[in-house]
Amino acid sequence: MKLSFRIQNLSSSPIRKLVPYASEAKAIGKKVYHLNIGQPDITTPPQFMELIRNYKSEIIAYSDSKGETELIKAIQKYYAEKEINYELEDIIITNGGSEALIFAAMALCDAADEIMVFEPYYANYTTFAKQLGATINSIQTRVEEGYHLPREEEIEARITPKTKAILLTNPGNPTGVVYTEEEMKMISRIVLKYDLALIADEVYREFVYDGVYHSFASMSELDNNLIVIDSVSKRFSACGARIGCIICKNKDFIKEIIKCCQARLCCPTLEQVGAAALYDVSPSYFEEVNQEYKKRRDTIATALSKLPGVVASEPKGAFYVMVSLPVDDAEKFAIWTLKNFDIDGKTVMFAPGNGFYKNPAHGVNEARLAYVLNSEELKDAIYILGEALKAYPGYTLQSKQ
Amino acid sequence: MKLSFRIQNLSSSPIRKLVPYASEAKAIGKKVYHLNIGQPDITTPPQFMELIRNYKSEIIAYSDSKGETELIKAIQKYYAEKEINYELEDIIITNGGSEALIFAAMALCDAADEIMVFEPYYANYTTFAKQLGATINSIQTRVEEGYHLPREEEIEARITPKTKAILLTNPGNPTGVVYTEEEMKMISRIVLKYDLALIADEVYREFVYDGVYHSFASMSELDNNLIVIDSVSKRFSACGARIGCIICKNKDFIKEIIKCCQARLCCPTLEQVGAAALYDVSPSYFEEVNQEYKKRRDTIATALSKLPGVVASEPKGAFYVMVSLPVDDAEKFAIWTLKNFDIDGKTVMFAPGNGFYKNPAHGVNEARLAYVLNSEELKDAIYILGEALKAYPGYTLQSKQ
Numbered sequence: 086m087k088l089s090f091r092i093q094n095l096s097s098s099p100i101r102k103l104v105p106y107a108s109e110a111k112a113i114g115k116k117v118y119h120l121n122i123g124q125p126d127i128t129t130p131p132q133f134m135e136l137i138r139n140y141k142s143e144i145i146a147y148s149d150s151k152g153e154t155e156l157i158k159a160i161q162k163y164y165a166e167k168e169i170n171y172e173l174e175d176i177i178i179t180n181g182g183s184e185a186l187i188f189a190a191m192a193l194c195d196a197a198d199e200i201m202v203f204e205p206y207y208a209n210y211t212t213f214a215k216q217l218g219a220t221i222n223s224i225q226t227r228v229e230e231g232y233h234l235p236r237e238e239e240i241e242a243r244i245t246p247k248t249k250a251i252l253l254t255n256p257g258n259p260t261g262v263v264y265t266e267e268e269m270k271m272i273s274r275i276v277l278k279y280d281l282a283l284i285a286d287e288v289y290r291e292f293v294y295d296g297v298y299h300s301f302a303s304m305s306e307l308d309n310n311l312i313v314i315d316s317v318s319k320r321f322s323a324c325g326a327r328i329g330c331i332i333c334k335n336k337d338f339i340k341e342i343i344k345c346c347q348a349r350l351c352c353p354t355l356e357q358v359g360a361a362a363l364y365d366v367s368p369s370y371f372e373e374v375n376q377e378y379k380k381r382r383d384t385i386a387t388a389l390s391k392l393p394g395v396v397a398s399e400p401k402g403a404f405y406v407m408v409s410l411p412v413d414d415a416e417k418f419a420i421w422t423l424k425n426f427d428i429d430g431k432t433v434m435f436a437p438g439n440g441f442y443k444n445p446a447h448g449v450n451e452a453r454l455a456y457v458l459n460s461e462e463l464k465d466a467i468y469i470l471g472e473a474l475k476a477y478p479g480y481t482l483q484s485k486q
Numbered sequence: 487m488k489l490s491f492r493i494q495n496l497s498s499s500p501i502r503k504l505v506p507y508a509s510e511a512k513a514i515g516k517k518v519y520h521l522n523i524g525q526p527d528i529t530t531p532p533q534f535m536e537l538i539r540n541y542k543s544e545i546i547a548y549s550d551s552k553g554e555t556e557l558i559k560a561i562q563k564y565y566a567e568k569e570i571n572y573e574l575e576d577i578i579i580t581n582g583g584s585e586a587l588i589f590a591a592m593a594l595c596d597a598a599d600e601i602m603v604f605e606p607y608y609a610n611y612t613t614f615a616k617q618l619g620a621t622i623n624s625i626q627t628r629v630e631e632g633y634h635l636p637r638e639e640e641i642e643a644r645i646t647p648k649t650k651a652i653l654l655t656n657p658g659n660p661t662g663v664v665y666t667e668e669e670m671k672m673i674s675r676i677v678l679k680y681d682l683a684l685i686a687d688e689v690y691r692e693f694v695y696d697g698v699y700h701s702f703a704s705m706s707e708l709d710n711n712l713i714v715i716d717s718v719s720k721r722f723s724a725c726g727a728r729i730g731c732i733i734c735k736n737k738d739f740i741k742e743i744i745k746c747c748q749a750r751l752c753c754p755t756l757e758q759v760g761a762a763a764l765y766d767v768s769p770s771y772f773e774e775v776n777q778e779y780k781k782r783r784d785t786i787a788t789a790l791s792k793l794p795g796v797v798a799s800e801p802k803g804a805f806y807v808m809v810s811l812p813v814d815d816a817e818k819f820a821i822w823t824l825k826n827f828d829i830d831g832k833t834v835m836f837a838p839g840n841g842f843y844k845n846p847a848h849g850v851n852e853a854r855l856a857y858v859l860n861s862e863e864l865k866d867a868i869y870i871l872g873e874a875l876k877a878y879p880g881y882t883l884q885s886k887q
Binding site for chain 1: 487488489490491492493494496497498499501502503523525526527528529530532534535538539541544545546547548549551581582584585588592593594595596597599610613614617618619650651681682683710711723724725726727728736738739742743744745746748749750751752753754755756757760
């Protein structure tokens with residue numbers, strides 16, 4: 086049998102493709118600090134398991150294709166407390182934010198249509214687009230500018246008749262950028278001028294460390310064009326629940342998405358029961374978690390600033406930092422660090438940066454670090470990273486100095 | 487914003503699209519017998535919830551993109567007991583059989599490529615193909631022939647350079663057909679002659695009522711071309727768990743599928759823990775469930791045979807029967823039955839048949855009935871169906887006689 090060009094053209098996830106090397110390192114007894122993946126070490130609020138343990142039905146039956154009403158109501162309430170008002174019909178439960186992104190792309194793109202993103206961007210956006218025969222139209226942003234957006238005319242100049250949506254991650258993954266209100270107004274103007282969809286991936290909205298978060302969902306002029314992607318994964322440290330949602334006030338959009346939901350039948354029933362309970366956490370939960378991540382952000386920023394030749398922009402949100410490393414090739418360095426390096430039996434794993442660019446020739450010496458470990462471990466991990474750099478045969482700093 | 491032609495061209499699921507009418511009927515106090523959907527009333531084996539209740543981790547973390555090893559081992563053991571031997575690497579866990587089907591289509595089809603199926607077929611195959619820009623190439627089978635396959639040369643004549651796979655549901659949904667060994671050998675010959683993929687959707691393999699089941703997985707000549715779709719949904723009455731798998735001995739295929747798995751991160755962790763326990767049921771479990779469904783099959787076949795003008799082929803497996811009804815339009819009749827008919831406050835819901843054909847002008851007077859209720863309820867449901875037929879304004883029997 087022949088495999089499709091479609092699937093052969095997909096790239097492996099930069100976040101997960103080095104897992105075999107990490108497994109080998111662990112097999113010979115090394116401890117690996119995982120900075121490669123956004124898997125927090127924070128405890129999932131216990132009400133998740135409590136509600137599931139108390140689930141009484143004797144049949145684990147299909148749930149509603151659109152999602153369980155209790156969970157939808159919980160999400161509605163979460164937004165209402167932020168003065169963002171949705172009808173129950175605006176919210177559709179999905180298998181993680183991932184499925185929400187796939188459904189949005191399906192609803193907006195025919196073959197060869199384009200989704201505009203700002204580089205570096207979450208690597209799997211490319212995979213989802215390619216799976217559907219759509220294309221990523223990427224515009225570069227720069228570490229020196231804190232990964233903020235280019236000027237309005239630069240963005241407009243890149244819009245083509247094939248451009249159907251702008252996809253923004255706010256707060257940003259992998260950059261940690263949080264867009265200013267001015268930037269958001271600019272994006273809104275462009276979206277409305279060209280009648281595009283705005284896909285706002287706001288799964289990290291609770292993780293903002295300097296100032297107040299503004300959601301695109303607060304901008305009523307966008308009501309008909311805005312598609313919000315959300316998830317319990319990071320918010321409640323429940324990545325394995327795979328519960329996300331797609332939210333939109335445009336009724337025509339929702340009507341079409343329901344056809345996709347019905348085709349895959351439903352999301353897992355029990356995980357929806359548990360996820361609804363997650364939204365019952367006390368308001369202090371978000372504050373405490375946020376403070377913990379802010380501490381980690383400060384820890385990693387300080388630790389990185391001490392490493393010669395490492396360039397990073399201080400992240401303002403989410404829990405990633407994109408760094409430029411003084412190496413020939415960050416993927417080679419990542420593999421070398423897992424295979425050939427340790428300090429007292431410990432080593433570190435991170436995601437090679439070029440996977441977060443459309444053109445993998447870009448970002449070759451960059452890496453994404455997820456600061457999902459406690460501060461002591463983070464300090465140790467960045468120390469090991471610094472020592473690994475100096476020992477790595479492809480270290481480039483001496484030659485530059 | 488503009489919606490894609492792709493999504494606007496999708497059809498609503500015939501199995502779920504009439505749910506709003508059923509909800510209205512229930513809202514005014516009617517009892518609705520659900521023959522529209524394959525949601526069994528059989529209790530899920532309690533070890534599913536037991537293992538989940540005992541799950542100890544404080545963090546609901548991402549699981550392996552390929553699936554949890556314990557679950558993969560359980561599936562490997564299930565097949566080994568049937569003398570079908572898989573390596574752990576051959577089995578990938580998916581979000582239900584649905585995702586397994588989508589991944590298979592992604593891996594085999596570029597835009598406009600074709601998947602060959604035999605009508606009537608599971609309606610969502612069309613949706614999955616359309617979502618990916620692929621096409622269904624359908625060949626009709628007939629109730630008078632028990633929905634068995636056409637002759638070899640008829641099938642070969644329909645293969646085009648765009649045909650990449652044959653997709654068979656065995657036992658059949660919606661037809662209940664179980665293919666003979668001769669038919670399977672014929673399909674194998676065709677698959678190998680044209681180097682096609684054979685996607686064998688065998689989720690109903692435990693539900694066979696007359697004779698022994700033969701799996702395509704037992705035919706070693708197909709090792710390199712066979713993709714098996716499987717699921718716990720029906721086998722263990724755990725539809726809401728959304729745990730399926732895709733199984734293939736072709737290493738190149740598996741390597742590509744893993745890229746799709748990594749992009750959507752993982753399947754739900756807890757449901758995989760529970761699903762692994764399902765495979766610990768005693769061997770008598772399958773026998774008991776099978777006997778119960780056989781009784782239901784006999785009950786519905788007998789009841790249907792008493793209804794004038796209703797034509798059905800006795801199903802040999804799965805738990806559906808496709809019937810031709812003496813009505814102008816089965817969808818109109820289904821809606822009318824929900825809205826305008828009841829006997830002692832009870833009515834019946836079924837899936838309109840044309841959704842199971844590529845061309846919705848076909849099967850207009852047909853319906854799919856799922857016999858997922860106990861025999862007493864089934865008898866009552868078919869009695870109500872018969873009375874509804876006689877009362878329905880679009881009843882065609884008088885005019886024919």
